[in-house]
Amino acid sequence: MIELENLTKRYGNLTAVDHLTCTIESGKLYGFLGVNGAGKTTTMNMITGCLAPTEGTVTICGVDLFTDPVAAKRHIGYLPERPPLYPDLTVREYLSFVADAKRIPATRKRREITRVMEQVNVLPVADKLIRNLSKGYWQRVGIAQAILGDPEIIILDEPTASLDPRQIVEIRRLIRSLKGKHTILLSSHILSEVAELCDVILILSGGKLVAMDTLQNLQTDFLHTDLLNVTVRCAAPRAEAALKRIGGIQKITATARGSLTDLAIECKKGEDIREQVFFAFSDLRCPIVSMTLHEASLEEVFLTATLPEDNKPSPLRKAPVGRAPKAPDLGAIATPKPSPLKPVTPAVEPDEDEDDDYKPLFGRKEK
Amino acid sequence: MIAIYKKELRASFSGIMGYALITFYLLFSGVFITMNNLYGQNPAIESTYSYILFALLMIIPVLTMRSLAEERQSGTQLLLSSLPLRTLDYVLGKYFALLTLLALPIGLVGAYTVIFSFYGTVRPLSAILVTFALFLVAASMTAIGLFISSVTAHTLMAAVLTLGALLLIYYLPALVILLPATAVGSFIVFTILIIGVGGLIGYFTKSLNWGLLATALLEGTIVALLLFAPELLEGSAAKVIGLLSLTDRFEIFSVYGIFDLSAVIYFLSMCFLFLYFTVASLEKKRWN
Numbered sequence: 001m002i003e004l005e006n007l008t009k010r011y012g013n014l015t016a017v018d019h020l021t022c023t024i025e026s027g028k029l030y031g032f033l034g035v036n037g038a039g040k041t042t043t044m045n046m047i048t049g050c051l052a053p054t055e056g057t058v059t060i061c062g063v064d065l066f067t068d069p070v071a072a073k074r075h076i077g078y079l080p081e082r083p084p085l086y087p088d089l090t091v092r093e094y095l096s097f098v099a100d101a102k103r104i105p106a107t108r109k110r111r112e113i114t115r116v117m118e119q120v121n122v123l124p125v126a127d128k129l130i131r132n133l134s135k136g137y138w139q140r141v142g143i144a145q146a147i148l149g150d151p152e153i154i155i156l157d158e159p160t161a162s163l164d165p166r167q168i169v170e171i172r173r174l175i176r177s178l179k180g181k182h183t184i185l186l187s188s189h190i191l192s193e194v195a196e197l198c199d200v201i202l203i204l205s206g207g208k209l210v211a212m213d214t215l216q217n218l219q220t221d222f223l224h225t226d227l228l229n230v231t232v233r234c235a236a237p238r239a240e241a242a243l244k245r246i247g248g249i250q251k252i253t254a255t256a257r258g259s260l261t262d263l264a265i266e267c268k269k270g271e272d273i274r275e276q277v278f279f280a281f282s283d284l285r286c287p288i289v290s291m292t293l294h295e296a297s298l299e300e301v302f303l304t305a306t307l308p309e310d311n312k313p314s315p316l317r318k319a320p321v322g323r324a325p326k327a328p329d330l331g332a333i334a335t336p337k338p339s340p341l342k343p344v345t346p347a348v349e350p351d352e353d354e355d356d357d358y359k360p361l362f363g364r365k366e367k
Numbered sequence: 368m369i370a371i372y373k374k375e376l377r378a379s380f381s382g383i384m385g386y387a388l389i390t391f392y393l394l395f396s397g398v399f400i401t402m403n404n405l406y407g408q409n410p411a412i413e414s415t416y417s418y419i420l421f422a423l424l425m426i427i428p429v430l431t432m433r434s435l436a437e438e439r440q441s442g443t444q445l446l447l448s449s450l451p452l453r454t455l456d457y458v459l460g461k462y463f464a465l466l467t468l469l470a471l472p473i474g475l476v477g478a479y480t481v482i483f484s485f486y487g488t489v490r491p492l493s494a495i496l497v498t499f500a501l502f503l504v505a506a507s508m509t510a511i512g513l514f515i516s517s518v519t520a521h522t523l524m525a526a527v528l529t530l531g532a533l534l535l536i537y538y539l540p541a542l543v544i545l546l547p548a549t550a551v552g553s554f555i556v557f558t559i560l561i562i563g564v565g566g567l568i569g570y571f572t573k574s575l576n577w578g579l580l581a582t583a584l585l586e587g588t589i590v591a592l593l594l595f596a597p598e599l600l601e602g603s604a605a606k607v608i609g610l611l612s613l614t615d616r617f618e619i620f621s622v623y624g625i626f627d628l629s630a631v632i633y634f635l636s637m638c639f640l641f642l643y644f645t646v647a648s649l650e651k652k653r654w655n
Contacts, residue, residue: 100374
């Protein structure tokens with residue numbers, strides 16, 4: 001569907017996107033993750049033909065984007081970070097313009113505009129000027145123009161940014177409804193959103209693709225231990241001694257709290273030791289007050305994947321990058337992981353701007 | 368191209384801008400027509416066009432400042448770049464929409480000749496041709512404004528620079544008189560021009576080397592002329608810069624009533640040249 005081959009963008013000495021190679025398959029929802037300046041927007045702008053790469057190729061549905069841009073762009077609908085709207089037009093006029101630009105035949109145009117307006121729920125404001133609408137509606141109109149003409153690929157750059165919680169839920173519902181019918185590529189800073197919506201997650205760091213896989217596989221590949229939090233009514237040394245008999249435990253941290261002991265048990269990824277822990281304390285007749293298995297979140301995967309290279313825990317097995325996601329393979333390997341929720345200082349990158357390439361001949365660029 | 372053309376026209380008339388500019392043009396030309404044609408009892412509208420030309424100097428920067436600089440400021444440039452359109456399509460779409468907006472008041476004022484014909488002797492063909500020439504001057508100025516809008520960061524900056532450029536072109540016949548007539552004076556003027564041309568070549572080719580090479584070649588020619596044939600340089604700066612004047616060429620139509628085909632070709636060349644620069648400038652930004 002989309003093939004990126006050695007896609008690179010350099011601004012002088014700064015490499016914003018560094019030899020990115022991957023294949024986006026049809027019908028799936030892909031989530032782009034990365035810290036600010038990781039190259040997400042630059043990559044999206046290159047995929048949509050808004051920006052030309054320094055090196056590399058983009059092939060959309062078999063058409064090279066840079067040799068036949070008009071044909072390639074017919075397969076794409078793009079919603080940039082800031083909805084690209086004309087405030088002086090009504091919603092209907094705006095969509096009519098986009099339909100004309102996408103060369104939707106006149107016989108289909110009216111029906112198609114009504115369809116997308118219904119889909120994104122903007123029919124009640126169809127004849128209002130865009131300038132008079134709320135931010136939530138702007139975002140919906142932006143999505144409407146992206147899905148107009150039913151393109152195979154929809155690219156959404158932070159579609160829920162700066163929306164209120166209700167609008168976020170609505171936009172997510174809308175994106176979910178598009179899943180399957182279209183190939184969707186979305187970027188977001190909200191990890192829970194990506195975890196909830198996306199089939200495949202791509203993590204960019206310093207312009208490089210450091211991971212591309214399903215959430216489940218990323219959890220296995222990047223974090224190799226699970227954390228079990230147990231609170232038990234017994235002394236800390238006794239509790240630790242009881243756990244020594246259980247295999248697969250890699251580290252125990254015990255903290256006494258009055259008559260209780262809080263235990264943080266790191267064990268092999270995918271190895272559920274809760275029953276063994278229960279029976280170990282049951283044999284000692286020490287009541288367990290609480291027990292929670294803390295599964296690795298996308299946040300931890302993200303923080304680990306975007307660690308600067310010299311800070312990466314060793315040996316850390318990286319997820320296979322740039323290929324289609326593999327089948328789930330739980331409990332694959334056992335290597336020490338960094339402490340969960342360890343604060344990470346991401347590599348300092350210059351802030352990415354959607355129009356980073358633009359150097360005006362006159363006047364300074366607006367920040 | 369048609370999609371952009373329709374959108375631009377719709378946007379111009381859904382706000383106040385289109386109406387305001389047409390009203391300004393009609394009022395401005397109305398004042399001069401009242402003074403020159405009505406009070407002066409002169410049925411030839413062509414003679415008033417030299418004054419009306421000044422109205423275009425005010426309108427065109429306001430019209431063109433929004434066209435490309437605003438797309439970038441508001442982020443809609445990304446939409447246009449992601450749609451299946453060629454850069455040329457949307458530059459032409461915008462350009463023709465601007466020309467349509469200008470053609471309305473220019474045509475309307477041109478039609479006053481029909482009213483004048485009831486009260487005096489008019490030369491209809493001359494009136495039509497001079498109106499056409501005025502439209503061509505407007506088209507050249509619009510192409511210049513569109514180009515400036517494509518290289519500036521802000522709409523206001525685009526307006527100020529376009530106004531400056533158009534005023535310079537308008538007053539060029541008066542300004543060239545001030546240029547030095549000596550060979551050394553012309554050499555200095557040409558050197559400044561060559562540095563500007565070299566800068567533009569460097570900007571468009573994104574290569575300092577090409578800019579320097581062009582500057583060196585042109586400057587070498589001028590130095591050679593200064594050393595071996597200084598008489599050729601005497602007064603040449605004023606002549607060469609005077610060739611750029613749009614107003615001089617327009618006056619061949621409006622003052623002398625002559626249809627000058629070379630002037631028409633000149634106006635059309637200006638349109639093509641600056642539209643080409645606009646497309647090149649937008650393409651360059653994408654590849655930057």
